[in-house]
Amino acid sequence: MSLSNGRSYLAIPGPSVMPEAVLRAMHRSAPNIYEGELVDLTASLIPDLCHVAGTAHHVAIYIANGHGAWEASLANVLREGDKVLVPATGRFGHGWAEMARDLGIETKMVDFGRKSPMDMAKIETLLREDTDHEIKAVLATHTDTSSGVLNDIPALRAAMDAAGHPALLMADCIASLGCDRFEMDNWGVDIMVAASQKGLMTPPGLGFVFFNDKAAAARAAMPRVSRYWDWTPRAQPDYLYQYFGGTAPTHHLYGLRVALDMLKEEGMENVWHRHDVLARAIWAACEAWGQDGPLTLNVSDPAHRSRAVTSLRIGLPHGPKLRKWVEDQAGVTLGIGLGMFEKDDPKGLGFFRIGHMGHLNPGMVLGALGAIDAAFKAEGIPHGQGALEAATAVIAAG
Ligand SMILES: *Cc1c(COP(=O)(O)O)cnc(C)c1O
Numbered sequence: 419m420s421l422s423n424g425r426s427y428l429a430i431p432g433p434s435v436m437p438e439a440v441l442r443a444m445h446r447s448a449p450n451i452y453e454g455e456l457v458d459l460t461a462s463l464i465p466d467l468c469h470v471a472g473t474a475h476h477v478a479i480y481i482a483n484g485h486g487a488w489e490a491s492l493a494n495v496l497r498e499g500d501k502v503l504v505p506a507t508g509r510f511g512h513g514w515a516e517m518a519r520d521l522g523i524e525t526k527m528v529d530f531g532r533k534s535p536m537d538m539a540k541i542e543t544l545l546r547e548d549t550d551h552e553i554k555a556v557l558a559t560h561t562d563t564s565s566g567v568l569n570d571i572p573a574l575r576a577a578m579d580a581a582g583h584p585a586l587l588m589a590d591c592i593a594s595l596g597c598d599r600f601e602m603d604n605w606g607v608d609i610m611v612a613a614s615q616k617g618l619m620t621p622p623g624l625g626f627v628f629f630n631d632k633a634a635a636a637r638a639a640m641p642r643v644s645r646y647w648d649w650t651p652r653a654q655p656d657y658l659y660q661y662f663g664g665t666a667p668t669h670h671l672y673g674l675r676v677a678l679d680m681l682k683e684e685g686m687e688n689v690w691h692r693h694d695v696l697a698r699a700i701w702a703a704c705e706a707w708g709q710d711g712p713l714t715l716n717v718s719d720p721a722h723r724s725r726a727v728t729s730l731r732i733g734l735p736h737g738p739k740l741r742k743w744v745e746d747q748a749g750v751t752l753g754i755g756l757g758m759f760e761k762d763d764p765k766g767l768g769f770f771r772i773g774h775m776g777h778l779n780p781g782m783v784l785g786a787l788g789a790i791d792a793a794f795k796a797e798g799i800p801h802g803q804g805a806l807e808a809a810t811a812v813i814a815a816g
Contacts, residue, residue: 420746420747421747421748422745422746422747422748422749423749424749425749426749426750426751427749427750427751427782427785427786428751428773429750429751429752429753429772429773429774429782429786430751430752430753430771430773431563431593431616431726431727431753431771431773431775432563432592432593432613432615432616432622432773432775433615433616433621433622434615434616434617434619434773434775434776434777434778435619435776435777435778435782436619436620436621436673436777437619437676437677437680437777439676439680440619440620440673440674440676440677440680441673442676443672443673443675443676444621444669444670444672444673446669446672448668449668449672451658451659451665451666451668452658456658456666456668456671457658459671459672459675460658460661460666460671462675463479463671463674463675463678464477466678466679466681466682467479467626467628467678468628469682469686470595470596470618470678470681470686471591471595471600471602471610471612471626471628472600472601472602472603472604472605473602473603473610473628473630474603475602475603475628475629475630475631475634476628476629476630476634476649476653477626477627477628477629477653478490478626478627478629478649478652478653479624479625479626479652479661479662480624480625480626480627480647480652480662480663481623481624481625481662481664481667481670482613482623482624482625483613483615483622483623483625484590484592484611484612484613484625485513485517486625487592487611487612487613487625487626487627488513488514488517488590488611489517489521489647490611490625490627490647490649491588491609491611491627491629492517492518492521492523493521493643493644493647493648494627494629494633494636494637494640494643494647494648494649495554495555495586495609495633495636495637495640496518496521496523496554496555497522497523497640497641498521498522498523499522499523499524500523500524500554500555501523501524501525501526501552501553501554502515502518502523502524502525502526502553502554502555502556502557502585503526503528503541503544503545503548503553503555503556503557503585504518504525504526504527504528504556504557505528505530505536505541505556505558505569505574506527506528506529506530506559506562507530507531507532507534507535507536507559507562507565507567507569508532508559508562508563508564508565508566508567508757509532509562509563509564509565509756509757510559510562510563510564510590510592510593511529511557511558511559511562511590512527512529512757514557514559514590515527515557518557526544526553528540528541528544532564532565532716532757532758533565533567533716533717533718534567534717534722535567535568535569535570535722536558536569536570536574538570538573538574538576538577539577541556541574541577541578542577542578542580542581545577545578545581545583545585546581546582546583548583551583551584551585553583553585554585554586554636555585555586555587555588555609556574556578556585556586556587556588557588557590558571558574558587558588558589558590559589559590560589560590560591560593560594560598560600561591561593561594561597561598561724561726561727562593562724563592563593563724563726563727563756563771564729564755564756564757564758564771565716565717565729565757565758566715566716566717566723566724566727566728566729566771567717567722567723567724568594568598568717568722568723568724568725569722571587571589571600571605571607572605572606574587575587575605575606575607579606586608586609586632586633586636587606587607587608587609588607588608588609588610588611589602589607589609589610589611590610590611591610591611591612592611592612592613592616593616593617593724593726593727593775594617594724594726595610595612595616595617595618596616596617596618596619596681596689596775596776597616597617597689597690597693597724597725597726597774597775597776598690598693598724598725598726599690602628602630603630607630608629608630608632608633609627609628609629609630609633610627610628610629611625611626611627611628612625612626612628613625613626614626614670614674614677616726616775616776617726617775617776618674618677618678618681618776619677619680619776619777620670620673620674620677621670621673623667623670624667624670624674627649629649629653637649637650645663646663651663680777690725692778692779693725693726693774693775693778694725695812695813695816696725696774696778696779696780696783696813697723697724697725697726697728697774698720698812699780699783699784699787699809699810699812699813700728700772700774700783700787700809701715701720701723701728702805702808702809702811702812703787703790703791703805703806703808703809704728704730704805705808706802706803706804706805706807706808707790707791707794707801707802707805708801708802709802709803710800710801710802710803711794711799711800711801711802712731712732712733712736712799712800713730713731713732713801714730714731714732715728715729715730716728716729716730716731716758716769717729725774726773726774726775727753727771727772727773727774727775728771728772728774729755729758729769729770729771730769730770730771730772731755731758731768731769732768732769732770732799733763733768734762734763734767734768736768736797736799737755737767737768737769737770738767739793739797739799740752740770740790740793740794740797740799741754741770743792743793743796743797744786744789744790744792744793747789747792747793747796748789748792748793749789750785750786750789750790752770752771752772752786752790753770753771753772753773754766754767754769754770754771755767755768755769755770755771756769756771772786780813783809783813784806784809784810784813787805787806787809788806791805791806
């Protein structure tokens, strides 16, 4: 008999858990879109979004998911025939590259596999070899949500500078923003893409493209940009509709306002610290389970692990059994493996992911870990002991 009656918990890497306050803010009748509260509220989002991103520059908002933000970022600064360098550390690096390719952009892929971070020396060498500076941009995923790899963006900036290469540095922070430290201006990032439904704790449907003046100059040099994707009117609107190229995403804006208030009140340093502690608690539990039996953390070095998502391999037939047990019996939904296929597991069913981004506290994390621990026992999956003790020790130490 199932014990899962109660509040269900979607512990996947986006959409993340939405705060009640965000949901309450959205539960209202449609506002006036021509004047008044919504116009002021929308304007108030811009400085707070920039604060979260660590930039004093510009942001354009799109009614889109992360894929829309990907396309928007490319469409503003790259034309058909331009070349980009894409260091990939998982499925999402490839996804952004595929989007570029379909826009007629020539993509030079450097694939670092599915469990390792970017090798900056390799990237520096490739950029040095590009003596004519044909590469117009480097498309870098900060956290690759499929592998759980966290890439060192300041080190990438340093490699580009060491090579003396003028390419734009474009970062995908869809999974990492509001979870792992990110400082757009201090880190020398020219363009950053994000979305509402991960660290920003708001339903899917808003995409963000942050850009600095170097990126704005690249946009200005473009022969044309599609009216819908053009970030210029969105970032400098005279009227509310210009932010969105049409009707405002009214209710999302109310939700986002509250989410940004929550981040502001907690403070970004605390937000990052909370994600760090909770991520380390999860890793401690996973390492304890992995002492005996099939579970392994996909990224072995904690220094290269995302604090928003952890990717795990448990193999077949355990993966589907474990995910099904925690969902049916404990009300916790874990993420599936993404792009983690293997020769004898073509769908990557032996992988799963724990999302730990956004509106999250020790009670939730320990609940999810407890559910997984129970699933190991209920399904007879071999595992090491002491996982929950290891997790609680990390949380107790803060
Ligand atoms: C979630 C995610 C995306 C895709 O976002 P969608 O909203 O699903 O389109 C892209 N990149 C990263 C790193 C992500 O985590």
